[in-house]
Amino acid sequence: MNVAVQLGHVTKRFGTKTALNDVSLRVPEGVVFALLGENGAGKTTMIRILTGFLAPDSGIAMVLGHDCKNNAMQIRQSIGYVSDAPALYDWMRPEEIGWFTSAFYDDSFPKRFLELLAEFDIPTGTAIKNLSKGQRAKVALALATAHDPKLLILDEPTSGLDPMVRRHFLESMVDRAAGGRTVLLSSHQISEVERVADWVAIMHAGKLKVVQPLETLKSSTSIVTATLDQPDAVAPLPRGDVLTETQNGRQVRWVVSNLADDWKTDFGDSSGVTNLGSVSASLEEIFIAVCDVRAKRPKVLPAEPDSVESLAEVSPVNSSDEVES
Numbered sequence: 001m002n003v004a005v006q007l008g009h010v011t012k013r014f015g016t017k018t019a020l021n022d023v024s025l026r027v028p029e030g031v032v033f034a035l036l037g038e039n040g041a042g043k044t045t046m047i048r049i050l051t052g053f054l055a056p057d058s059g060i061a062m063v064l065g066h067d068c069k070n071n072a073m074q075i076r077q078s079i080g081y082v083s084d085a086p087a088l089y090d091w092m093r094p095e096e097i098g099w100f101t102s103a104f105y106d107d108s109f110p111k112r113f114l115e116l117l118a119e120f121d122i123p124t125g126t127a128i129k130n131l132s133k134g135q136r137a138k139v140a141l142a143l144a145t146a147h148d149p150k151l152l153i154l155d156e157p158t159s160g161l162d163p164m165v166r167r168h169f170l171e172s173m174v175d176r177a178a179g180g181r182t183v184l185l186s187s188h189q190i191s192e193v194e195r196v197a198d199w200v201a202i203m204h205a206g207k208l209k210v211v212q213p214l215e216t217l218k219s220s221t222s223i224v225t226a227t228l229d230q231p232d233a234v235a236p237l238p239r240g241d242v243l244t245e246t247q248n249g250r251q252v253r254w255v256v257s258n259l260a261d262d263w264k265t266d267f268g269d270s271s272g273v274t275n276l277g278s279v280s281a282s283l284e285e286i287f288i289a290v291c292d293v294r295a296k297r298p299k300v301l302p303a304e305p306d307s308v309e310s311l312a313e314v315s316p317v318n319s320s321d322e323v324e325s
C-alpha cells in the first residue's frame with residue numbers, strides 16, 4: 001500500500017495539556033480519509049503537524065515521503081491545505097490573490113484558479129473583504145486545489161458553505177480520490193463524512209481510537225436491542241466487544257463491535273430477555289459509542305488503547321520507518 005501520510009508515535013503537548021498522545025497512523029494514497037473527533041480531540045494539532053506549522057515533541061510525521069519537521073516548505077508546495085479559519089489578504093480581489101499565490105506553483109495555476117472561481121460563482125473585481133463567509137471559504141478552496149495537489153488537507157471544509165455547494169464540493173473530493181489523489185479532511189459533519197469517506201479515524205482526547213475503512217467499520221458494528229422480562233433483570237451481554245449499554249425501562253440497547261454470528265444462542269428461554277434484534281450501526285452511533293465519556297460501558301472496555309484499538313486496526317509504525325516517495 002502506498003502511503004500519503006504517516007505518523008509514528010507522535011506526541012504533542014501544550015504545557016500540561018497533551019493534545020496528541022502517541023498517535024500512529026497510515027493514510028493510503030487515493031482515498032478520502034476523514035478525521036472525526038469531538039472539540040479539542042487533537043484534529044487540528046495533527047493537521048498543523050502534517051503541514052509543518054507545528055513540530056511534534058516526539059515521534060515522526062511524514063507527508064508524501066517528506067519529514068514534516070525538516071521539509072515543511074516542500075510539503076506546503078506539494079499539498080493543498082485549507083485551515084478552519086483561512087487567512088486571506090482581505091484587501092486583494094480574488095483574481096489578485098490567485099495571481100499572488102501562483103508565484104509558488106507551476107504555470108497551470110492561474111488558469112485553473114480562475115476556472116474554479118467561475119465554477120464557485122465568485123464575483124471578481126471586488127475586494128475579498130466584501131465577500132460573504134461562504135464565498136471566502138470557496139476562494140480558499142480554489143487556492144488550495146488549483147495546483148491539483150497529490151494530497152489535499154482540509155480542516156472543517158464545508159463550514160460556511162450552502163448545501164448545494166457542499167454537495168458539489170464533497171463530490172469533487174470523491175472524484176479527486178478516484179483520480180488517485182488523497183484527501184484528508186477533518187469534520188464534525190458525520191453524515192457528510194458517511195457519504196464520501198473511504199476511511200475513517202476517530203480521535204478522542206488526543207488518542208486515535210478507531211482507524212478503519214468506513215464500510216468495514218460499519219459492517220462490523222451492530223446495534224443490538226432486547227426487551228427484559230423485568231426492568232431490574234440483568235441481561236447477559238451480547239458476545240463481541242460491547243462498547244456501550246443503554247437501558248430505558250425494560251428496553252436495552254448495546255453498541256457492539258464484532259458481534260458473534262450466533263450471539264442469539266446465549267439468550268435462552270431462561271435468560272429473562274425477549275425481542276432480540278440487531279441492525280448495523282450508523283457512523284454517528286459508532287462515533288458516540290466511542291467518544292461519549294458519559295456512556296455506560298458494561299465491562300472494562302478497552303482500557304486504552306487495547307479494546308477500541310482492536311476495533312481500530314491501527315498499524316503503529318516505528319519512528320525509524322520510512323515512507324517511499
Ligand SMILES: Nc1ncnc2c1ncn2[C@@H]1O[C@H](COP(=O)(O)OP(=O)(O)OP(=O)(O)O)[C@@H](O)[C@H]1O
Nearest residue numbers: 014017018019037038039040041042043044045046
Ligand atoms: N497553541 C495551543 N496552546 C495551548 N493549547 C492548545 C494549542 N493548540 C491546541 N491546544 C489544545 O490542544 C487540544 C487539542 O486541540 P485541537 O485544536 O487540536 O482540537 P480539535 O480536535 O481540532 O478541536 P475542534 O474540533 O474544536 O477544532 C485542546 O485541548 C486545545 O485546547
